[in-house]
Amino acid sequence: MVFIKIKFWEENLPKYPEYRDAYIRIAGLYFEVGNFEKSEGYLKKVFFLDPSFEEGRKLESLLKD
Numbered sequence: 119m120v121f122i123k124i125k126f127w128e129e130n131l132p133k134y135p136e137y138r139d140a141y142i143r144i145a146g147l148y149f150e151v152g153n154f155e156k157s158e159g160y161l162k163k164v165f166f167l168d169p170s171f172e173e174g175r176k177l178e179s180l181l182k183d
Contacts, residue, residue: 120151138167142174154181 127144134140145160158181164174 119146123147124151136167136183138171141167142171143178145174145177149168149180157181 124144124147127140127147130138130150131140131144141160141163145164148154148157148160150171155179159179161174161177164171
């Protein structure tokens with residue numbers, strides 16, 4: 119189910135490239151399945167769009183642990 123969600127969000131990113139919440143959702147999903155490298159990559163895009171996004175900071179903290 120998680121991979122279906124990832125596919126959905128990744129397929130829709132080109133339609134809404136500035137939609138911060140799509141990137142944080144994908145980052146969280148990749149974190150959930152243990153792909154921390156991809157999670158960090160999407161998190162970088164989150165911070166590019168919104169440097170002070172609190173939910174992103176929480177995920178960033180989890181990735182550092």
